[in-house]
Amino acid sequence: MGRTSVDVRVYGAGIVGAACAYFLARAGAEVEVVDSGAPGGGATGAGMGHLVVVEDSPERLTLTSRSLALWRDLLSWIECEALPCGTLWLAENEAEFAHCRAMGDRLADAEVQAELLDERALREAEPALRPGLPGALRVPADWSIYAPKAAARLLETPGIRLRRGDAREWRAEANEPPSVFALGDRTPDLFPDLPIRPRRGHLAIADRRPGLVFHQLVELGYLSRAHASDEASISFNVQPRASGQVLIGSTRDYAGFDSATSRATLAEMCRLAARWVPALADFPIVRAWAGFRPDTADHHPFIGRHASGAWIAAGHEGLGITLAPVTGHLIADLVLGREPIVDPSPYRLDREPTHA
Ligand SMILES: Cc1cc2nc3c(=O)[nH]c(=O)nc-3n(C[C@H](O)[C@H](O)[C@H](O)COP(=O)(O)OP(=O)(O)OC[C@H]3O[C@@H](n4cnc5c(N)ncnc54)[C@H](O)[C@@H]3O)c2cc1C
Structure with a gap:
């Protein structure tokens, strides 16, 4: 690839665009990243x-x-407030605890380490949880990071330059250099045939209290609400931050691009958090906000080539930060004609937009 001109242009400098640019640049491409913000x-x-x-x-x-x-490789050199906190999938009753066991077996089959904690082991691991919970599944190799910082660090990779601009400048008939679109929930502005819609989520951050919780704590019901239902929902999901603050989540609903926070929803979300971690009941909330997960009908991302010739990497719903590196690697593989890191067919753009 040439040294002075642009080999690949990436539109969108969120975590997905940054990861696409990183894996392309690491393969020797000169990459221009364009974002309007x-x-x-x-x-x-x-x-x-x-x-x-x-x-x-x-x-x-x-x-x-x-x-x-x-x-894991990236976090060995990227500074982004990463915490190797692991995840505790929390069961509320014996049926859910049995589900935790089955989940652990499936993870073991995929060579992902996981261990079942009974009531006592759970209390030792997380004394701030309410007593009487039957147990949890611990997945020690999960992390929490501050994603905007990770995106900024990836974009500093030699071979990448950043430019302020609007993706609507792109013209399909002049598809040179190859262009990757990582526009998240704004993808349909350019590609109206790609059904990605904003799925709103509220979060709140509580004051510093290091040592209150140690793992990302997630109630087991979270996954079915996120991926098997389109109903509005609130699930218990709490994260210890490297700063000592506690991040409290999270909600899901479809409200267009209305980013106004609802006091009632936030209050309910915090009440639910305090039901699991009673000490959170009198914790000052320092900030709350709502953002949008870029969602597809089956909650799987679109990664592949559009009929116009553009490459698309978008629609990761609530897993875009997790999935950024594999998406970036896969996009680099496809654009550069290498063996793909994973089978891309489940993410192709022309799949039937069925519900999960
Ligand atoms: C409340 C909440 C909690 C979440 N929690 C997690 C979590 O714990 N773990 C996880 O893995 N994921 C989580 N997610 C999901 C994750 O944040 C997203 O999936 C991910 O950030 C999507 O990244 P992206 O780069 O595709 O999109 P974005 O970050 O939205 O980036 C798109 C970029 O495109 C730019 N852009 C848009 N239109 C144009 C244009 N016309 N021209 C130029 N540039 C343009 C934008 O300025 C933006 O910078 C959460 C999301 C929310 C809302």
């Missing part, structure tokens, strides 16, 4: 930054576990 200022800046292996479909298990392996 600040890098990481879209969904990437609104998310929780939980890097998590998810096993609720074979595709998601493959994609998330491959991506976590790539993240």
Whole structure:
């Protein structure tokens, strides 16, 4: 590839665009990244930054576990407030605890380490949780990061230059150099045939209290609400931050691009958090916001070539931070004609937009 001109242009400097640019540049391409706003200022800046292996479909298990392996390499040199906190999937009753066991078996089959904690082991691991919970599944190799910082670090890779501009400048008839579109929930502005819609999520950050919780704590019901239902929902999901603050999540609903926070929803989300971690009941909330997960009908991303010739990497719903490295690697493989890191067919753009 040439040294002075642009070999590949990437539109969108969120975590997905940054990862696409990084893997292309690492392969020797000169990459220009174009964004109309600040890098990481879209969904990437609104998310929780939980890097998590998810096993609720074979595709998601493959994609998330491959991506976590790539993240581990990146986190050896990227400074982005990363915390190797692991995840505790919390059961509320014996039926859910049995589900945790089955989940652990599926993770073990995929060579992802996981251990079942009974009631006592759970209390030792997380004394702030309410007593009487039957147990949890611990996945120690998950992380939390501050994603906008990770995107900024990736974009500093030699071979990448950043430019302020609008993706609508692109013309399909002059598709040179090859262009990758990582526009998240704004993808349909340019490609109206790609059904990506904003799925709103509220988060709140509580004051510093180092040592209150140690793992990313997620109630087991979170996954079914995220991936098997389109109903509005609130799930318990709490994250210890490297700063000592506690990030409290999260909600899901479809409200167009209305980013106004609802006081009632936030109050309910915080009440739910305090039901799991009682000490959170009198914790000052220092900031709350709502952002948009770029969602597709089956909640799997679009990664591949559009009929116009453009390359697309978008629609990662609530897993875009987790999935950025595997997406970036796969895009680089496809654009450069290399063997793909994973089978791209489940993510092709012309799949039937069925519900999960
Ligand atoms: C509440 C919440 C919690 C979340 N928690 C997690 C989590 O714990 N773990 C996880 O893995 N994921 C999480 N996510 C999901 C994650 O944040 C997203 O999937 C991910 O950030 C999507 O990244 P992206 O780069 O595709 O999109 P974005 O970050 O939105 O980036 C798109 C970029 O494109 C630019 N752009 C748009 N239109 C144009 C245009 N016309 N011209 C030029 N540039 C343009 C934007 O300025 C933006 O910078 C969460 C999301 C939310 C809302």
